[in-house]
Amino acid sequence: xxxxxxxxxxxxxxxxxxxxxxxxxxxxxxxxxxxxxxxxxxxxxxxxxxxxxxxxxxxxxxxxxxxxxxxxxxxxxxxxxxxxxxxxxxxxxxxxxxxxxxxxxxxxxxxxxxxxxxxxxxxxxxxxxxxxxxxxxxxxxxxxxxxxxxxxxxxxxxxxxxxxxxxxxxxxxxxxxxxxxxxxxxxxxx
Numbered sequence: 001x002x003x004x005x006x007x008x009x010x011x012x013x014x015x016x017x018x019x020x021x022x023x024x025x026x027x028x029x030x031x032x033x034x035x036x037x038x039x040x041x042x043x044x045x046x047x048x049x050x051x052x053x054x055x056x057x058x059x060x061x062x063x064x065x066x067x068x069x070x071x072x073x074x075x076x077x078x079x080x081x082x083x084x085x086x087x088x089x090x091x092x093x094x095x096x097x098x099x100x101x102x103x104x105x106x107x108x109x110x111x112x113x114x115x116x117x118x119x120x121x122x123x124x125x126x127x128x129x130x131x132x133x134x135x136x137x138x139x140x141x142x143x144x145x146x147x148x149x150x151x152x153x154x155x156x157x158x159x160x161x162x163x164x165x166x167x168x169x170x171x172x173x174x175x176x177x178x179x180x181x182x183x184x185x186x187x188x189x190x
Contacts, residue, residue: 015043015152018091020084020106023049023075025056028097028120031139033063036072038145040152045073048087088113093151097139098122108173111166116159118147125173132165 021027032045051057057075064073079087088094094110096119101107107125110117119125121136128135134150137143151159 015040015092016090017043017045017148018048018088018094019046019096020048020079020087020094020110021096023047023051023057023060024053026099028099028139029060030063031097031141031144032095033060033067033069033073035141035144035148036069037067038141039148043072043148043152045069046091047073047075048077048079050078051075084109085113088115091115093118093148095148096120096123097144099139108170111163111170114160114163114167116151116162117166118144118151125169128166128169131169132162135166 017032019027019029019032023029027049029047036043036045047060060075064070088110091110092115094106094115094117096104096107096117098104098120100122101124104119104123104125107117107119107123116132117135119136121138123136126136134143134147137147151162154162
């Protein structure tokens with residue numbers, strides 16, 4: 001279920017949920033695919049990432065077909081790291097429904113590119129909810145449908161306000177990591 005560039009251009013006015021990363025079972029992409037019928041008709045899901053796990057990709061394609069979502073869910077394949085900015089520009093919200101993640105660079109890359117992120121509680125960044133409620137959610141369908149629908153219906157001002165809250169969280173984490181690195185280097189040098 002791959003999509004060509006001409007078709008991407010024709011759908012940029014849609015509300016696009018985006019995923020960026022390895023397409024593998026731990027990423028739990030079927031969770032988002034199963035949500036799509038419960039969301040507004042103009043919502044699409046674009047999956048960007050390496051499609052190396054053929055069994056899992058076939059499972060996703062079968063689910064897309066079974067739910068009759070061929071015009072709403074697209075497996076777009078891999079991208080180069082320097083292309084992520086261009087790819088994320090066309091996305092309305094970035095999702096990370098993973099069962100588990102150690103760090104998840106995409107979480108911060110999307111925030112850095114002024115996008116709202118909705119992720120599972122499988123990520124270690126639960127304190128993001130203190131800045132922007134419902135950034136990290138348990139893998140419960142109703143919670144995700146409500147959150148994505150809320151974002152879909154936001155005004156530009158509301159979207160920017162939430163994104164600014166996530167950006168504050170990003171800077172907080174970045175500074176904390178830098179400070180820990182400096183302290184570690186000082187300990188080594190002493």
